[in-house]
Amino acid sequence: MKSATVIDVARQAGVSVATVSRVLNGRVTVDGKLRERVNAAVAALGYRPNRLARNLRMNSTNVLAVVIPDIQNPFFVSAARGAEEAAFQAGYTLLLCNTDDDPEREKSYFQVLSDEAVAGIIVCSTDECLGAIPVRAALDEGIAVVALDRRVEGAPVDAVLSDNFGGGRLGVSYLVELGHRRIGLIAGPDRFAPGRERRLGYEQALLDRGLAVERELIKATDFKIESADAATEALLRLDERPTALFISSGYSAIGALRAIYRCGLRIPDDISVIVFDDLDWTSAYNPPLTAVAQNTRQLGKIASELLLRRIRGDDEPPQERRLSTRLEIRSSCRPPQ
Amino acid sequence: MKSATVIDVARQAGVSVATVSRVLNGRVTVDGKLRERVNAAVAALGYRPNRLARNLRMNSTNVLAVVIPDIQNPFFVSAARGAEEAAFQAGYTLLLCNTDDDPEREKSYFQVLSDEAVAGIIVCSTDECLGAIPVRAALDEGIAVVALDRRVEGAPVDAVLSDNFGGGRLGVSYLVELGHRRIGLIAGPDRFAPGRERRLGYEQALLDRGLAVERELIKATDFKIESADAATEALLRLDERPTALFISSGYSAIGALRAIYRCGLRIPDDISVIVFDDLDWTSAYNPPLTAVAQNTRQLGKIASELLLRRIRGDDEPPQERRLSTRLEIRSSCRPPQ
DNA sequence: TTGTAAGCGTTATCAT
DNA sequence: ATGATAACGCTTACAA
Numbered sequence: 280m281k282s283a284t285v286i287d288v289a290r291q292a293g294v295s296v297a298t299v300s301r302v303l304n305g306r307v308t309v310d311g312k313l314r315e316r317v318n319a320a321v322a323a324l325g326y327r328p329n330r331l332a333r334n335l336r337m338n339s340t341n342v343l344a345v346v347i348p349d350i351q352n353p354f355f356v357s358a359a360r361g362a363e364e365a366a367f368q369a370g371y372t373l374l375l376c377n378t379d380d381d382p383e384r385e386k387s388y389f390q391v392l393s394d395e396a397v398a399g400i401i402v403c404s405t406d407e408c409l410g411a412i413p414v415r416a417a418l419d420e421g422i423a424v425v426a427l428d429r430r431v432e433g434a435p436v437d438a439v440l441s442d443n444f445g446g447g448r449l450g451v452s453y454l455v456e457l458g459h460r461r462i463g464l465i466a467g468p469d470r471f472a473p474g475r476e477r478r479l480g481y482e483q484a485l486l487d488r489g490l491a492v493e494r495e496l497i498k499a500t501d502f503k504i505e506s507a508d509a510a511t512e513a514l515l516r517l518d519e520r521p522t523a524l525f526i527s528s529g530y531s532a533i534g535a536l537r538a539i540y541r542c543g544l545r546i547p548d549d550i551s552v553i554v555f556d557d558l559d560w561t562s563a564y565n566p567p568l569t570a571v572a573q574n575t576r577q578l579g580k581i582a583s584e585l586l587l588r589r590i591r592g593d594d595e596p597p598q599e600r601r602l603s604t605r606l607e608i609r610s611s612c613r614p615p616q
Numbered sequence: 617m618k619s620a621t622v623i624d625v626a627r628q629a630g631v632s633v634a635t636v637s638r639v640l641n642g643r644v645t646v647d648g649k650l651r652e653r654v655n656a657a658v659a660a661l662g663y664r665p666n667r668l669a670r671n672l673r674m675n676s677t678n679v680l681a682v683v684i685p686d687i688q689n690p691f692f693v694s695a696a697r698g699a700e701e702a703a704f705q706a707g708y709t710l711l712l713c714n715t716d717d718d719p720e721r722e723k724s725y726f727q728v729l730s731d732e733a734v735a736g737i738i739v740c741s742t743d744e745c746l747g748a749i750p751v752r753a754a755l756d757e758g759i760a761v762v763a764l765d766r767r768v769e770g771a772p773v774d775a776v777l778s779d780n781f782g783g784g785r786l787g788v789s790y791l792v793e794l795g796h797r798r799i800g801l802i803a804g805p806d807r808f809a810p811g812r813e814r815r816l817g818y819e820q821a822l823l824d825r826g827l828a829v830e831r832e833l834i835k836a837t838d839f840k841i842e843s844a845d846a847a848t849e850a851l852l853r854l855d856e857r858p859t860a861l862f863i864s865s866g867y868s869a870i871g872a873l874r875a876i877y878r879c880g881l882r883i884p885d886d887i888s889v890i891v892f893d894d895l896d897w898t899s900a901y902n903p904p905l906t907a908v909a910q911n912t913r914q915l916g917k918i919a920s921e922l923l924l925r926r927i928r929g930d931d932e933p934p935q936e937r938r939l940s941t942r943l944e945i946r947s948s949c950r951p952p953q
Numbered sequence: 954t955t956g957t958a959a960g961c962g963t964t965a966t967c968a969t
Numbered sequence: 970a971t972g973a974t975a976a977c978g979c980t981t982a983c984a985a
Binding site for chain 1: 696
């Protein structure tokens with residue numbers, strides 16, 4: 280049995296298709312009686328609008344996309360989830376696109392998304408500068424875009440990020456106050472806001488107390504498990520080992536913890552540890568890890584909301600939203616011996 | 617500048633739109649010369665087919681959906697990722713739908729997906745029996761469906777699951793051989809294949825050695841962190857505490873580990889632990905956790921492949937695929953004191 | 954093999 | 970306020 284169309288509804292209700300469309304979309308005023316008849320006909324026929332036809336006509340769909348570098352990273356998943364909730368409530372579904380931090384895949388996804396005519400894209404770009412190219416292309420095609428966690432420089436889009444600087448400073452201050460003077464930093468890539476800003480926060484916390492920033496204590500990584508592992512091992516091999524570690528990405532902390540275990544060091548007896556981002560397992564670790572928690576879910580939710588606003592035609596100048604972080608004190612830190 | 621359509625291409629190439637469509641879709645044979653001219657015109661105009669128009673015409677899209685109970689659970693994410701890779705390669709994009717184990721949300725998503733006319737759905741249903749209702753409805757509308765991790769009873773769909781029974785037996789056998797006699801089981805819901813089969817595997821491993829299955833050592837959970845926490849605490853409070861724990865879901869192991877830590881027990885000195893499913897952090901835990909590893913990524917990949925086969929019209933009777941598990945021996949088990 | 958033309962089900966313009 | 974009708978861009982009978 281073929282499903283009913285506007286034409287069937289119109290016939291059944293004794294009105295024109297235009298009227299049917301009007302009551303369905305509820306934009307303009309329609310006479311109460313006709314409206315009733317249309318609604319009755321819709322119910323009687325079990326009419327459901329054909330989205331595909333509408334999509335063609337409107338040249339746009341009810342789907343949003345989240346383009347993230349790593350779907351294995353719970354941070355992004357959590358943000359995606361927040362985004363999904365808001366999207367679903369607004370009647371949108373969410374396409375999940377994993378770039379693996381590969382600019383080619385990112386470009387290719389933007390291509391597909393524009394073909395697919397998604398209504399909007401939430402993107403954590405593989406490159407804060409080059410990312411602007413596909414973003415601008417999308418914007419040109421009328422696709423709304425919001426940046427998440429990382430900025431997109433050179434494209435007029437809203438951005439929602441954590442207060443990385445504040446978070447870094449918060450965590451490191453805590454270590455400093457505990458008495459640590461040699462604090463290792465497992466940093467992220469400096470070309471992205473999160474890595475750079477957290478490092479800056481780390482440095483600020485040191486400066487706040489008049490402590491020197493020592494280059495050898497800062498190891499850059501790509502926020503992947505393997506590189507955090509290597510970076511941590513390098514730090515632990517230093518002649519004068521750090522007494523505390525600030526790991527600036529919760530996901531890659533897995534690598535750091537592996538290295539610590541491998542070196543036979545115990546937390547917090549031999550070394551104190553703080554991770555940035557409070558993942559599910561951090562509180563279950565042995566010992567439970569002190570963490571700088573981000574509002575990951577909220578990050579995604581707000582990104583969705585900003586996106587939906589743009590889709591609805593909001594024309595304000597781009598804004599940048601910063602979400603606060605907080606320190607979850609658990610058992611992985613203590614004063615140095 | 618509006619983008620080119622088949623009409624523009626046809627004009628440019630001096631052929632009809634039908635011919636353009638034919639070379640674009642490459643179904644029927646088209647004269648070499650015309651084909652060349654069309655391709656040249658496509659290139660010259662930078663023509664890109666309008667998916668929305670095609671969707672309407674074909675009444676179907678290039679998108680697949682994955683409907684999972686919990687997007688926070690890395691197991692599902694990993695499977696989704698495997699699915700995405702296969703889908704992307706085949707030119708499909710992947711919609712991610714999170715049901716939160718709520719049958720209402722599941723129904724509602726199936727509704728949306730059918731409105732959206734996705735080509736296929738990979739589903740881990742919230743109910744192995746009731747799930748059949750929306751699934752059959754989707755099938756009726758020509759949407760292909762494949763079951764993942766959990767079955768769908770009463771609907772003719774392919775299913776891809778881990779060898780849960782074998783995995784449970786494998787892990788528990790290892791514990792038994794180490795000399796454990798009181799092995800606690802943090803079980804899953806019995807109404808789903810994974811929970812039930814892993815429990816059966818646990819029981820079989822005991823029976824293999826002529827050991828009795830003691831009900832008090834088996835605690836059912838819903839595979840969520842909180843309930844695993846409570847179940848574990850209950851087990852640890854038993855008069856005669858188990859000397860080992862088989863935690864039948866990696867994600868909820870977080871709860872179990874919290875409980876163990878809270879009770880002041882040490883792994884493996886006070887209690888041995890095996891988890892089912894080898895997540896990123898299990899190998900970084902202190903101590904590294906022995907785990908029964910599933911081929912999670914492969915699970916999703918195969919689901920996608922089966923789905924694509926169905927979409928392409930494969931008409932074989934439904935098949936059930938089982939993926940093997942393996943034991944990753946690390947440092948969380950030792951003989952009982 | 955190629956071309957013509959009829960839809961697919963909407964929305965929106967333009968009369969009325 | 971309502972109705973007739975023309976798009977939207979594509980695929981595919983059907984005809985040649």
